[in-house]
Amino acid sequence: MAGRSQPALLAVGAxxxxxxxxxxxxxxxxxxPWTIVGLGVAYAASLxxxxxxxxxxxxxxxxxxxAELAYWALxxxxxxxxxxxxxxxxxIGLLIAAAAAVVAxxxxxxxxxxxxxxxxxxxxxxxxxxxxxxxxxxxAARRA
Amino acid sequence: MTRSASPKLGAYAGLAALGLLAALxxxxxxxxxxxxxxxxxxxxxxxxxxxxxxxxxxxxDRDRIIEGGNVGVExxxxxxxxxxxxxxxxxxxxxxxxxxxxxxxLRLAPGGSRTTEFTVLAPQWGAYRVGEVALRxxxxxxxxxxxxxxxxxxxxxxxxxxxxxxxxxxxxDTQPFGGNQVARSKGExxxxxxxxxxxxxxxxxxxxxxxxxRRGTLWVNELHPERNTDVVIFLDxxxxxxxxxxxxxxMAVRAAASLADRYLKHKDRVGLVSFGGLLNWLTPxxxxxxxxxxxxSLLDTEIMLSYAxxxxxxxxxxxxxxxxxxxxxxxxxxxxxxGAMLDLRRRGFDLAVIEVSPEPFTPPPDDELGRFAHxxxxxxxxxxxxxxxxxxxxxxxxxxxxxVQAPIEEVRAFRRYARTRR
Numbered sequence: 001m002a003g004r005s006q007p008a009l010l011a012v013g014a015x016x017x018x019x020x021x022x023x024x025x026x027x028x029x030x031x032x033p034w035t036i037v038g039l040g041v042a043y044a045a046s047l048x049x050x051x052x053x054x055x056x057x058x059x060x061x062x063x064x065x066x067a068e069l070a071y072w073a074l075x076x077x078x079x080x081x082x083x084x085x086x087x088x089x090x091x092i093g094l095l096i097a098a099a100a101a102v103v104a105x106x107x108x109x110x111x112x113x114x115x116x117x118x119x120x121x122x123x124x125x126x127x128x129x130x131x132x133x134x135x136x137x138x139x140a141a142r143r144a
Numbered sequence: 145m146t147r148s149a150s151p152k153l154g155a156y157a158g159l160a161a162l163g164l165l166a167a168l169x170x171x172x173x174x175x176x177x178x179x180x181x182x183x184x185x186x187x188x189x190x191x192x193x194x195x196x197x198x199x200x201x202x203x204x205d206r207d208r209i210i211e212g213g214n215v216g217v218e219x220x221x222x223x224x225x226x227x228x229x230x231x232x233x234x235x236x237x238x239x240x241x242x243x244x245x246x247x248x249x250l251r252l253a254p255g256g257s258r259t260t261e262f263t264v265l266a267p268q269w270g271a272y273r274v275g276e277v278a279l280r281x282x283x284x285x286x287x288x289x290x291x292x293x294x295x296x297x298x299x300x301x302x303x304x305x306x307x308x309x310x311x312x313x314x315x316x317d318t319q320p321f322g323g324n325q326v327a328r329s330k331g332e333x334x335x336x337x338x339x340x341x342x343x344x345x346x347x348x349x350x351x352x353x354x355x356x357x358r359r360g361t362l363w364v365n366e367l368h369p370e371r372n373t374d375v376v377i378f379l380d381x382x383x384x385x386x387x388x389x390x391x392x393x394x395m396a397v398r399a400a401a402s403l404a405d406r407y408l409k410h411k412d413r414v415g416l417v418s419f420g421g422l423l424n425w426l427t428p429x430x431x432x433x434x435x436x437x438x439x440x441s442l443l444d445t446e447i448m449l450s451y452a453x454x455x456x457x458x459x460x461x462x463x464x465x466x467x468x469x470x471x472x473x474x475x476x477x478x479x480x481x482x483g484a485m486l487d488l489r490r491r492g493f494d495l496a497v498i499e500v501s502p503e504p505f506t507p508p509p510d511d512e513l514g515r516f517a518h519x520x521x522x523x524x525x526x527x528x529x530x531x532x533x534x535x536x537x538x539x540x541x542x543x544x545x546x547x548v549q550a551p552i553e554e555v556r557a558f559r560r561y562a563r564t565r566r
Contacts, residue, residue, distance in 0.1 A: 033155035064181040080231040080249040101181035112173040
């Protein structure tokens with residue numbers, strides 16, 4: 001995907017941040033996923049060339065942390081006051097999750113860098129695996 | 145506990161799906177890496193979510209308080225699986241307020257138990273049930289919400305704050321039992337009544353030596369005995385005038401509690417008739433137990449709409465002893481209560497009425513016709529008061545903002561100077 005001009009990317013990113021700010025202010029939980037989509041679109045639009053971006057695990061962890069913090073803020077809006085010690089505990093959990101996201105993302109980047117021989121068959125298996133993973137995710141979400 | 149999926153689960157699933165689809169469509173592995181944390185979170189979080197298996201017990205530190213007081217509510221919580229964040233909400237009925245944070249969020253270790261305390265303020269008298277608790281928790285990743293409501297409500301009685309009364313209405317007649325009221329009759333007592341010549345059988349200590357010396361023969365003192373009296377509080381609960389949180393029924397109940405408290409302290413027998421849509425009565429009795437009975441009965445007083453015609457015949461005779469003082473607390477809004485009180489007077493009962501004025505709660509309307517109607521209404525109320533006075537019934541208006549002592553003094557003054565027709 002060709003990179004886009006800086007002002008356009010900044011506009012998309014700023015719009016996403018603005019949406020998050022408005023959503024947190026008004027207590028609109030639906031603003032969070034759309035914020036992540038906006039930030040993801042801004043990142044995707046910034047990609048240039050065919051080389052895999054090595055910083056993507058950091059972006060992935062950043063998106064996860066952004067989403068988690070936003071949901072945390074919205075949870076605290078409901079008025080239930082946390083007892084002392086709950087905040088730091090949750091923050092530590094979030095940092096662990098972010099670190100795990102970086103590690104997982106780095107593994108995926110390493111796997112993506114590995115050249116695979118097999119041509120169309122391998123491509124088809126990969127596509128089926130991706131669709132299968134998608135289906136499992138959606139099924140799990142639906143059953144829940 | 146009821147389990148439901150939170151919006152976060154759908155959002156993460158959507159983000160993961162969108163990222164994977166975009167990666168496939170655009171051929172950029174970076175988008176799959178962006179989606180991976182959300183997909184892994186779902187893959188881990190969904191199977192990991194388990195019902196925390198909550199149990200709770202609720203206890204109150206007291207079941208009776210005076211209005212304006214606080215009561216402590218202790219909630220003991222137990223969880224089999226443990227909860228990272230449990231929200232506890234003490235559900236309070238209208239009229240009670242939580243002092244301090246409500247709800248609260250706390251953590252429970254697996255198999256552990258915690259106790260959390262709430263302080264509840266009762267600014268308004270009444271009978272309440274306290275002890276309903278709502279619990280809400282989520283799994284570790286916040287994908288599912290577990291909710292339950294525990295009802296261990298226990299009764300809480302909030303008594304009206306009695307007003308200190310300096311003086312009381314005294315009945316015209318006393319009862320034959322000992323009390324604090326100076327009787328009209330003569331007998332053994334402390335208060336001087338009269339002098340009479342000595343008769344065989346009189347005690348020597350009753351001889352009035354001064355009078356005897358002046359007259360040359362023995363004269364003895366006659367005394368007024370102290371007796372108790374019967375008082376029946378007649379509470380009109382057919383209708384009330386109300387504005388915001390205040391109303392005539394609140395004032396009447398507080399006055400009834402104050403009067404009952406004061407009369408019972410003076411060893412009088414006090415009964416209660418709550419005359420309204422819901423009829424309630426207590427035969428006169430003495431003691432602290434009777435005070436609790438009266439106040440508990442007052443707590444159940446409420447306005448219940450009823451079109452059924454009721455007169456005084458419906459009240460058992462033993463509730464209204466013949467020589468009892470009947471103190472009526474009424475806003476004079478319902479003809480049935482007014483008719484019953486007038487009927488009591490015609491039957492010879494010693495009646496005094498404290499009118500709990502509804503006028504402060506019913507301001508005149510803005511339009512001319514409304515103001516005219518309001519003036520007519522006030523004139524009708526004046527005519528009603530005159531009807532009572534013509535039968536020798538003292539009636540005093542009591543407005544919000546002043547104590548009940550003022551109308552009591554007004555009634556006392558009327559009884560002191562008016563002739564009572566039997």
